[in-house]
Amino acid sequence: MTDGVNPGKLWGVGLGPGDPELVTVKAARVIEAADVIAFHSARHGRSISRGIAAPYMRAGQLEEHLIYPVTTESTDHPGGYQGAIEEFYEESAARLAEHLAAGRSVALLAAGDPLFYSSYMHMHRRLADRFEAEIIPGVTSVSAASAALGTPLVEGEQVLTVLPGTMPAEELTRRLRDTEAAAIMKLGRTYPTVRRALADAGRLEDAYYVERASTTRQRVSRAADVDDARVPYFAITLVPGPAPTTPLPLSDRAESRTAEARTAVGEVVVVGLGPGQSDWTTPEVRRALAEATDLVGYTTYIDRVPTRPGQRRHASDNRVESERATMALDLAARGAKVAVVSSGDPGVFAMAAAVLEEAAQPAWREVPVRVLPGMTAANAVASRVGAPLGHDYAVISLSDRLKPWDVVAGRLAAVAAADMAIAIYNPASSQRTWQVGAMRDLLLDHRKPDTPVVIGRDVGGPTESVCVVRLADLDPAEVDMRTLLIVGASTTAAIDTAHGVRVYTSRRYTR
Numbered sequence: 001m002t003d004g005v006n007p008g009k010l011w012g013v014g015l016g017p018g019d020p021e022l023v024t025v026k027a028a029r030v031i032e033a034a035d036v037i038a039f040h041s042a043r044h045g046r047s048i049s050r051g052i053a054a055p056y057m058r059a060g061q062l063e064e065h066l067i068y069p070v071t072t073e074s075t076d077h078p079g080g081y082q083g084a085i086e087e088f089y090e091e092s093a094a095r096l097a098e099h100l101a102a103g104r105s106v107a108l109l110a111a112g113d114p115l116f117y118s119s120y121m122h123m124h125r126r127l128a129d130r131f132e133a134e135i136i137p138g139v140t141s142v143s144a145a146s147a148a149l150g151t152p153l154v155e156g157e158q159v160l161t162v163l164p165g166t167m168p169a170e171e172l173t174r175r176l177r178d179t180e181a182a183a184i185m186k187l188g189r190t191y192p193t194v195r196r197a198l199a200d201a202g203r204l205e206d207a208y209y210v211e212r213a214s215t216t217r218q219r220v221s222r223a224a225d226v227d228d229a230r231v232p233y234f235a236i237t238l239v240p241g242p243a244p245t246t247p248l249p250l251s252d253r254a255e256s257r258t259a260e261a262r263t264a265v266g267e268v269v270v271v272g273l274g275p276g277q278s279d280w281t282t283p284e285v286r287r288a289l290a291e292a293t294d295l296v297g298y299t300t301y302i303d304r305v306p307t308r309p310g311q312r313r314h315a316s317d318n319r320v321e322s323e324r325a326t327m328a329l330d331l332a333a334r335g336a337k338v339a340v341v342s343s344g345d346p347g348v349f350a351m352a353a354a355v356l357e358e359a360a361q362p363a364w365r366e367v368p369v370r371v372l373p374g375m376t377a378a379n380a381v382a383s384r385v386g387a388p389l390g391h392d393y394a395v396i397s398l399s400d401r402l403k404p405w406d407v408v409a410g411r412l413a414a415v416a417a418a419d420m421a422i423a424i425y426n427p428a429s430s431q432r433t434w435q436v437g438a439m440r441d442l443l444l445d446h447r448k449p450d451t452p453v454v455i456g457r458d459v460g461g462p463t464e465s466v467c468v469v470r471l472a473d474l475d476p477a478e479v480d481m482r483t484l485l486i487v488g489a490s491t492t493a494a495i496d497t498a499h500g501v502r503v504y505t506s507r508r509y510t511r
Contacts, residue, residue: 007103007132008099008101008104008106009105010100010106010108010123010124010131011034011106011108011134011135011136012108012110012115012120012134012135013107013109013110013114013138014112014114014135014136014138014139015049015053015109016111016112016138016139016144016214017111017139017140017141017143017214018111018144018214018215019052019215020052022138022139023052023053023056023138024138026136027056030136031057033105034106035099035105035106036062036063036096036099036104036105036106036107037062037107038066038109039053039063039066039108040066040067040109040119041065041067042068043068043069046322049109049110049111050317050320051320052111053109054317054323057317062099062104064095069084069085089122089126092123093122096108096127097127097130100127100130100131108123111138112139113138113139113140114135114136114137115135115137117185117186142238144213145210145236147214148210148214148218148220149208149210149249150246150248151246151248153183153238153241154181154240154241154242155241155242158181158241159179159181159241160180160183161175161176161179161181161183162182162185163175163184163185165186165187165188169196169200172193172194172197172201173197173201174201176201177201180241181238181239181241182203183237184236184237184239186233187231187232187235187236187237188235189231191231195224195226195228198223198237204223206240207222207224207238208221208222208238208240209221209222209226209231209235209236210235210237210238211232211235212234212235213236215326216327216329216330216363217326217361220248220249221250265333265367265368266293266333266338267337267338267367267369268328268338268368268370269292269369269370269371270339270342270370270372271288271289271346271372271374272343272344272346272347272372272373273301273304273341273342273343273374274343274344274380274460275343275344275375275376275381275460276458276460276464277460280375280460281374282373282375285372288339289305289339292311292337292338292339293310293336293337294312294313294336295311295312295313295314295338295339296327296338296339296341297314297316297340297341297342298317298324298343299316299317300343301342301343302314302315304343314331321351322357322358324340324354325351325354325355325357326358328355329359329363329367329369332367332368333364333366333367340355342374343374343377344375344376344377344380345376346372347371347373348377348378349395349426352371356369377425377456377484380460381423381459381466381484382454382486384454384456384459384466385454385466385500385501385502386502386504387503387505388421388452388454388488388503388504389421389423389486389505390505390507391421391505391506392421392489393421393423393489394411394418394420395422396412396415396422396423397424397425398424398427398436398439399425400432405435405438408435409438412442413442413445416443416445416447417446419489419490420489421505422443422485422486423484423486424439424484424486426481427439427481427483427485428476428479428481429480430480430481433476434476436485437476440472440474443471443487444472447471447487447488449471449472450470450471451470451471451488451489451490451492452468452471452488452494452503453468453469453471453474453485453486453487454466454467454468454486455467455468455469455474455478455479455485456484456485457484459484461482468501491505491508491509492505493505
């Protein structure tokens with residue numbers, strides 16, 4: 001422990017099965033009060049737990065994103081899958097222990113219940129002997145799936161058996177034969193084995209399938225009718241003990257409800273506000289914002305839109321793009337006119353791609369989606385110094401949150417070798433501080449040291465600053481998340497004038 005510092009408290013926070021409204025009052029209070037929010041995800045970076053908790057988080061909280069090194073048993077780790085996952089848990093526990101020893105409270109998020117097939121238990125085992133720990137129980141996926149099915153799982157003296165789909169088929173079959181009711185979890189790629197075990201145990205006709213229970217993407221079907229290739233990990237198979245005596249919400253009824261809902265479908269309009277000042281918001285976007293019944297977006301961008309009586313505002317953190325997109329589509333499916341708000345242009349590292357990706361799902365095919373353009377941050381920064389993007393140029397995000405750094409580095413090298421100017425988005429953040437220096441060193445392999453670099457921060461905002469430096473003199477300490485960089489090509493020139501530095505990239509090549 002740090003001398004003179006009282007250690008922080010570890011909270012294992014159960015979030016329930018997916019619907020943010022199923023988060024308990026105590027869990028919401030602890031999430032808001034915690035100094036550090038910790039959460040897991042696979043390598044794609046999208047954390048379901050963080051998405052559920054986002055409405056209860058506050059600005060300025062530290063975040064620990066714990067990314068699993070593997071999600072299947074295929075790995076080149078010398079200790080195999082178990083060795084890789086044990087090493088990950090040890091490293092994760094050490095990261096959380098640093099915060100706890102420094103006196104910070106840590107809320108470790110867990111979908112469902114923290115001690116029910118959850119990663120939280122691995123941190124609890126490694127930390128609870130050194131730090132105070134408290135577990136907040138959550139609604140389990142079994143309860144949510146049962147509610148979605150709308151029929152009792154067990155009654156009287158019946159026994160419910162909870163089984164992981166990862167068990168061998170023979171063992172699953174044996175246990176299914178020996179119990180009155182069952183819930184089978186961890187489906188996804190295990191579903192063919194689960195279906196075979198249900199059939200061999202004589203339980204397939206009595207089994208039901210629930211996908212993403214409690215969320216807007218919930219789906220209920222008979223287990224025998226499910227396509228093996230389309231089963232996500234977050235699905236569950238139920239075999240109720242008592243025979244259902246009430247109508248079940250199966251796909252035919254769901255289709256009927258969907259057909260009824262189509263008459264009330266609204267629309268989703270993804271808009272770009274421009275990079276800063278209100279004058280850069282187009283009249284087309286202003287009209288869409290005025291006509292919207294609901295606004296969905298990152299809190300900072302939502303706050304730039306004037307309030308309007310009767311208009312609902314759904315603000316969230318900037319890391320939950322998929323969840324925001326799903327919320328917007330669900331609101332529109334129920335008749336709302338939704339404006340999804342982005343800064344700059346919505347198609348440039350912003351919400352348009354996230355909305356369209358989610359809209360490709362069968363559940364949202366009937367929802368109209370439009371994209372309205374906005375001025376880009378790159379164009380705004382370029383305008384402050386002249387025309388550094390006057391010839392061919394590339395746009396690259398330096399963030400490695402959604403793509404690995406080796407991909408970023410490969411693209412930087414390719415563009416640099418092609419001799420194009422480069423607009424660099426998302427160059428740094430409070431938790432990403434080394435990439436700017438790495439980018440500079442990589443580009444110097446292809447560009448001269450005196451290549452002009454434009455550093456534009458908060459352009460169009462109240463703290464705007466713009467300067468031009470040599471590539472060799474680019475200081476990472478002067479760059480943060482609100483900064484955009486423009487790196488020149490061999491034909492880019494910086495000229496000192498009586499009115500400041502002017503930068504342009506010639507459209508003519510002398511060689």
